[in-house]
Amino acid sequence: MKIREDFLPFSKPSIGDKEITGVVKCLKSNWITTGPVCKEFEDKFCKLTGASHAVSLSSATAGMHLVLLAMGVGAGDEIITPSMTFASTVNMISMLGARPVFVDIHRDTLNINADLLEEKIGPKTKAIIPVHFAGAPVDMDRIVEIADRHHILVIEDAAHAVGTYYKGIHAGGFEHIAIFSFHPIKNITSGEGGMITHSDEYLEKRLRLLRFHGIERDAWRRYGKGGTLEYDIHQPGFKYNLTDMQAAIGLAQISRLDEINHRRMEIAKLYIEGLKGVEGIELPGIPEYDHVHAWHLFIVKVLFMERSVFMEKLSQYNIGYGFHFPACHLLSYIQKQFGTHRGMLPETERVAECILSLPLFPDMKNDDVLYVCEAIKEILSQNL
Numbered sequence: 001m002k003i004r005e006d007f008l009p010f011s012k013p014s015i016g017d018k019e020i021t022g023v024v025k026c027l028k029s030n031w032i033t034t035g036p037v038c039k040e041f042e043d044k045f046c047k048l049t050g051a052s053h054a055v056s057l058s059s060a061t062a063g064m065h066l067v068l069l070a071m072g073v074g075a076g077d078e079i080i081t082p083s084m085t086f087a088s089t090v091n092m093i094s095m096l097g098a099r100p101v102f103v104d105i106h107r108d109t110l111n112i113n114a115d116l117l118e119e120k121i122g123p124k125t126k127a128i129i130p131v132h133f134a135g136a137p138v139d140m141d142r143i144v145e146i147a148d149r150h151h152i153l154v155i156e157d158a159a160h161a162v163g164t165y166y167k168g169i170h171a172g173g174f175e176h177i178a179i180f181s182f183h184p185i186k187n188i189t190s191g192e193g194g195m196i197t198h199s200d201e202y203l204e205k206r207l208r209l210l211r212f213h214g215i216e217r218d219a220w221r222r223y224g225k226g227g228t229l230e231y232d233i234h235q236p237g238f239k240y241n242l243t244d245m246q247a248a249i250g251l252a253q254i255s256r257l258d259e260i261n262h263r264r265m266e267i268a269k270l271y272i273e274g275l276k277g278v279e280g281i282e283l284p285g286i287p288e289y290d291h292v293h294a295w296h297l298f299i300v301k302v303l304f305m306e307r308s309v310f311m312e313k314l315s316q317y318n319i320g321y322g323f324h325f326p327a328c329h330l331l332s333y334i335q336k337q338f339g340t341h342r343g344m345l346p347e348t349e350r351v352a353e354c355i356l357s358l359p360l361f362p363d364m365k366n367d368d369v370l371y372v373c374e375a376i377k378e379i380l381s382q383n384l
């Protein structure tokens with residue numbers, strides 16, 4: 001087959017006139033940091049998820065930091081997480097002096113295996129952080145049932161899950177805590193940014209204080225007409241607020257969410273059709289329970305061939321790729337600090353060797369998808 005001349009990236013944000021107009025309008029409004037546009041973005045997120053509260057932030061990582069802090073997580077506490085997650089989660093857990101306790105996953109969906117959850121819960125367990133991997137929801141009923149029985153908190157890592165529904169409920173709509181990311185590769189972006197959704201009045205107050213220096217009112221309220229300039233701090237906080245310029249991008253994106261995710265789903269379907277039955281590649285599994293998949297990522301497993309060789313070949317065909325993720329329990333500092341090692345999580349370790357994320361973004365053309373499928377078939381047939 002003929003090799004394409006331009007590089008097909010693994011991901012690309014879908015930025016249109018709405019996003020550009022929104023940012024320009026914000027810039028011309030003379031208020032560019034946290035203010036009315038962030039508030040509107042938060043309201044839209046409540047509406048999308050069904051959560052009663054939403055707090056915008058500079059990133060999902062910042063959100064994880066604040067949620068763990070607000071829950072009082074610290075030295076001696078244990079947090080259960082899959083090892084197949086982004087390192088930001090274990091970074092925040094360990095930065096607070098707590099210990100990540102890893103649980104294995106299902107090979108097909110890469111989602112946490114709820115059967116293995118209960119044995120990880122002990123007297124020090126504070127929370128469990130399941131990831132709706134690639135946009136496929138975890139089995140919330142089972143996880144929430146186990147967590148409730150042991151009085152531990154569920155924090156959904158919903159970084160891949162804008163547009164993910166489990167039995168009709170959007171991620172973040174379960175009266176637990178969920179954290180979303182708007183990094184440029186995620187389903188919707190604000191350049192950088194994150195959102196916490198939850199349903200707790202007290203947590204709301206804590207999160208807003210921790211988000212902004214520990215100061216009761218943010219700058220918008222202080223410098224606005226009739227605002228007071230005085231403040232007091234009872235407990236120190238961070239500087240994790242989102243700007244209105246970023247929220248303007250996020251608002252435009254959320255208004256286009258149906259269109260964006262519909263296109264993602266079409267692309268996933270094309271991949272599934274194009275690669276069905278191809279030997280040497282395993283397609284992503286799909287949960288059996290009722291759900292809507294957000295198709296944040298399309299992750300295949302490369303069989304019978306070194307992934308590094310496969311990646312090199314894809315590059316020769318001018319095709320980009322991603323890797324989500326290296327196993328966290330095998331990161332050097334985690335092994336050193338927590339004594340984790342190879343052999344602890346067989347499924348995670350097996351898939352971490354062979355998973356690869358194929359190009360998937362809304363502006364991708366059908367021909368691009370077909371090209372990737374053809375290239376993969378050619379690469380694999382040369383290997384026979």
Ligand SMILES: *Cc1c(COP(=O)(O)O)cnc(C)c1O
Pocket residue numbers: 058059060061062085086088089131157159160180181182183193194
């Ligand atoms: C991207 C990602 C995060 C972190 O999001 P940021 O907004 O970049 O901090 C956390 N968890 C998962 C699973 C992610 O993919």
